Amino acid sequence: MAPLEALALEYPLIDSNFRKFCASHGIFTVEDFLVHDLYALAAFAEQDCSSDELKQGITQVLSILDNQHRPWLNGLELLENAEQKKHLSTGCERIDVLLQGGLREGHVTELVGPSSSGKTQICLQAAANVAKKYAGMVVYLDSGNSFSPKRMAQFLSRSFNPANSEVNQILERVMSSIMHHSVFDMFTLLDLLHQLLHDFKSQICCQVRMVIIDSLSSLISPVLGGGGAHGICSINTIGTSLSSIGHALMVSAGFLLKELAHEHNLSVVVSINKYYKIDGRINLAWDWVKLVDCINF
Numbered sequence: 001m002a003p004l005e006a007l008a009l010e011y012p013l014i015d016s017n018f019r020k021f022c023a024s025h026g027i028f029t030v031e032d033f034l035v036h037d038l039y040a041l042a043a044f045a046e047q048d049c050s051s052d053e054l055k056q057g058i059t060q061v062l063s064i065l066d067n068q069h070r071p072w073l074n075g076l077e078l079l080e081n082a083e084q085k086k087h088l089s090t091g092c093e094r095i096d097v098l099l100q101g102g103l104r105e106g107h108v109t110e111l112v113g114p115s116s117s118g119k120t121q122i123c124l125q126a127a128a129n130v131a132k133k134y135a136g137m138v139v140y141l142d143s144g145n146s147f148s149p150k151r152m153a154q155f156l157s158r159s160f161n162p163a164n165s166e167v168n169q170i171l172e173r174v175m176s177s178i179m180h181h182s183v184f185d186m187f188t189l190l191d192l193l194h195q196l197l198h199d200f201k202s203q204i205c206c207q208v209r210m211v212i213i214d215s216l217s218s219l220i221s222p223v224l225g226g227g228g229a230h231g232i233c234s235i236n237t238i239g240t241s242l243s244s245i246g247h248a249l250m251v252s253a254g255f256l257l258k259e260l261a262h263e264h265n266l267s268v269v270v271s272i273n274k275y276y277k278i279d280g281r282i283n284l285a286w287d288w289v290k291l292v293d294c295i296n297f
Helices: 016-023 030-035 038-046 051-067 075-084 093-098 119-133 149-158 167-176 186-201 217-224 242-264 284-293
Strands: 107-113 137-142 178-182 208-214 267-273
Touching (some): 030 051, 030 242, 107 242, 119 208, 149 167, 167 178, 186 217, 208 242, 217 242
Parallel strands (some): 137 208
């Protein structure tokens, strides 16, 4: 999904007048429609002098959203699809055994656990191993300044034969195959994911084998609200539920990640902190896992 302005060339109904109307109601992207009352929006459109065009524009956006759904698949098709997917080794034999072969291509793998439980170490080791063993490129989206090239070099050095005179050249090739991006908010993440999809469709980054987001928690938590330890249910000053906006952003991120994985046969790895509320109920991690599992391709 994209900003409304980016759709204007392909969809003439989304013209400057329609975008201005949407902007007056805080709608700037297709995702924004997910958190707005469309009946109320249609009622506002009725009061405008160009109500017919505005209602046609709303219908056009809803059609774009509807087209994002993939066709139904039966059990046999899902089984055949699963059998065609390969595994990428994490570089740690025990973790590969636990994952029944490693990180699956065409799938989103969630690493869920409390802070300092080793999620980042798994991400770093998996990135290093995929770049070395499979000669593939890795996109590493880092939201907490936890990316450590020195630690990654240590993982790599363990697998090298000390007698190999080309160690430095191999190390340089592997490290140059890992593209690191610092991401500090959810909107930057969505922009990068959109750009990745565009690049794949243009066959610009066809050598990418893995995408890692470490971690998603620090990006989602701020948009879930500001009250309490993690602000799960706060309401902002204009009465909009931040938890609803956060949920919509999670839907968008989950959809884009699954599209990247499924359509381009990538292994997507997402680390998530396991947060608990006072009553012991899991919130962010559990909500994300439920949400992503409901997005089917």
